[in-house]
Amino acid sequence: MNLRAATKADEPVLRELWEEFEAELPAPPEDVETWEQEWQDVAADIDGRGAVYLAENDDGVRGGARAKTIEGDVWYVVFAYVRPDARRRGVLKALLRELVREGRERGSSRVTLDVLAVNEVGVAAWRRLGFQDDKYYLATTVDDLEARLAEVDTGPSVGAIYVQTDDSSAVERMVEKYLPRIGRSESTTVGQPENGWTRVDDELCSRDPQALRRLGRELSAAMGAIVLTLGVEGGAVVRYILWDRGGIADEYVSLPEYHGPLPPGDIVALAANPTVAERLTGANPARVRAVARTAKASEELPRANELVVEIAEVLGVVWPA
Numbered sequence: 001m002n003l004r005a006a007t008k009a010d011e012p013v014l015r016e017l018w019e020e021f022e023a024e025l026p027a028p029p030e031d032v033e034t035w036e037q038e039w040q041d042v043a044a045d046i047d048g049r050g051a052v053y054l055a056e057n058d059d060g061v062r063g064g065a066r067a068k069t070i071e072g073d074v075w076y077v078v079f080a081y082v083r084p085d086a087r088r089r090g091v092l093k094a095l096l097r098e099l100v101r102e103g104r105e106r107g108s109s110r111v112t113l114d115v116l117a118v119n120e121v122g123v124a125a126w127r128r129l130g131f132q133d134d135k136y137y138l139a140t141t142v143d144d145l146e147a148r149l150a151e152v153d154t155g156p157s158v159g160a161i162y163v164q165t166d167d168s169s170a171v172e173r174m175v176e177k178y179l180p181r182i183g184r185s186e187s188t189t190v191g192q193p194e195n196g197w198t199r200v201d202d203e204l205c206s207r208d209p210q211a212l213r214r215l216g217r218e219l220s221a222a223m224g225a226i227v228l229t230l231g232v233e234g235g236a237v238v239r240y241i242l243w244d245r246g247g248i249a250d251e252y253v254s255l256p257e258y259h260g261p262l263p264p265g266d267i268v269a270l271a272a273n274p275t276v277a278e279r280l281t282g283a284n285p286a287r288v289r290a291v292a293r294t295a296k297a298s299e300e301l302p303r304a305n306e307l308v309v310e311i312a313e314v315l316g317v318v319w320p321a
Contacts, residue, residue, distance in 0.1 A: 001091060003098055006052040006064065013054070013061045014042055021081040025119050028139065041078070042066065050078070051102040055091050062086035065095035067103060070112075075103030077113035092125070140261075155235020155305075159212040161200040162317045163219055164226035164280075166193040171219070175200055178218040182211050197228070197317050209233045213241065221246025226280050230312060230319070232304045240272075240292075240311060242280050250276040252292050252311075254301055270294065277315065287314045 006014060015035050027033075046052050050068025054061050063082035070076045077099065082091045103111060112134065115122050163171045172190040179185060185204035192198075200219075205212040209231060216229035220243035227243040238254040252272040256262055262270075272292035274285035291310045295301050302310065312319035 001055050001057050001062070001086075001089070001094060003053055003055050003094055006046055006054050008043060008046055010054060010061075011039065011042075014052070014064060015039070017061070017064045017081050017083075018079070020083065021079070025116055025122075028116075045078075051099055053095050053098045055082070055086070055095055057086075059085075063091045063095060065092075065099055067099045067111075069103075069106055069108060072110070073106075073108050074110045074112055075099070075106070075108035077111065080113075093129075096129070155232075156207060157209050157231060157233050157235070158206050158320075159209060159229060159231020160320055161202070161205065161212065161216050161219065162197040162228040162230065163200065163223065164196060164228075165198055165223070166196065168193055168198045170223065171198045171200065174219050174222050175202070175215070178222065179204075179215060181218075182214050183208070194318050195316050199318065199320075201320055206231070209239070216241065216243055217246055220244065228281070228315060228317060230308065230315075230317070232308050236298055236304050238304050238308045238311060240315070242276065244280065249280060252294075254292075254294060254304065254307060255296070255298060256294055257296060267294070281315045283315050 018035065018038055042052060044050070045066055045068050050066060052066045053064065055063045063080075063086060065080040066078045067075055068078060077096075080092060080095065082095075100111065111131075113126065113131065114137070115126055117123070165171065168190055175188060175190060179188065179202065183204050185202050188200070188202045190198065190200050200215070202211075202215065205215050212229050212231055216227045219225070220227035224245050226249075228240060229243070230238075230240040232238055236255065237258050238252075240252050241248055242250040250273045251270060253270040256267045256270040271294050272288050274283070274288040277283045277288045277292075278285050291307075291314045293301060298304070301307055309319045
């Protein structure tokens with residue numbers, strides 16, 4: 001494979017590479033350009049503002065890469081593309097070696113680039129070369145953002161902690177030890193055991209889901225016990241976590257994407273696991289599946305303050321009246 005600096009006479013093949021890249025990974029609307037607009041930048045880099053390299057063999061040009069200096073003397077990789085029939089042969093690395101050499105000669109010590117999140121293969125390739133997440137460029141549609149902004153909290157957060165023990169005195173001691181590390185609470189009550197669970201009702205943890213989570217984890221780790229944190233967040237989302245010796249054994253969220261889109265795997269992970277629920281609480285798996293459902297919209301589920309009562313019953317605990 002031969003590497004060489006591109007010249008303006010290479011415009012036709014540079015355009016081919018650019019069009020192939022755009023067809024494979026279409027740019028978002030805000031980045032769409034015509035070739036004429038792109039060529040102005042490419043030509044400027046060929047003239048010395050940046051660097052443009054091509055990789056070719058007997059079959060012609062198989063890939064190209066372009067970089068330029070941006071603010072802060074940063075060497076910015078604007079474009080890098082290898083045709084499918086030449087991939088996995090070290091062509092990209094060879095092109096980058098030439099770009100990096102030029103960048104170093106120009107005084108750059110930092111290299112950056114942009115990559116579309118949907119380009120999972122590309123993201124993985126860049127990470128293998130040492131690139132790390134540095135900043136995020138997030139986007140959504142106006143319709144989706146308006147819809148989510150309209151989903152204001154319809155009520156306060158409320159929650160409770162359940163420790164799988166009849167030793168309420170031990171629970172009280174642990175709460176007194178760990179709660180001050182989390183924050184100031186106006187009131188705390190450790191109830192008498194019911195159905196093998198000791199419930200902790202705390203003012204701070206009830207209104208603050210993060211505090212609820214932290215205290216639940218601390219109690220589970222300190223006591224080596226199964227702990228359940230159960231609550232309604234913002235009057236709209238029901239969440240429970242089953243803790244086993246300080247680690248999350250199962251987490252359920254009624255509206256996984258309430259606060260924003262999630263990868264499919266994360267959505268699946270936030271569904272209730274009936275097998276784990278049965279093992280840790282004795283709950284009937286069929287009832288867990290039937291009651292602890294997830295949805296994209298609140299209209300598809302019972303009201304949160306009703307759903308949390310049903311889930312508490314399924315898991316064998318008593319929701320605060």
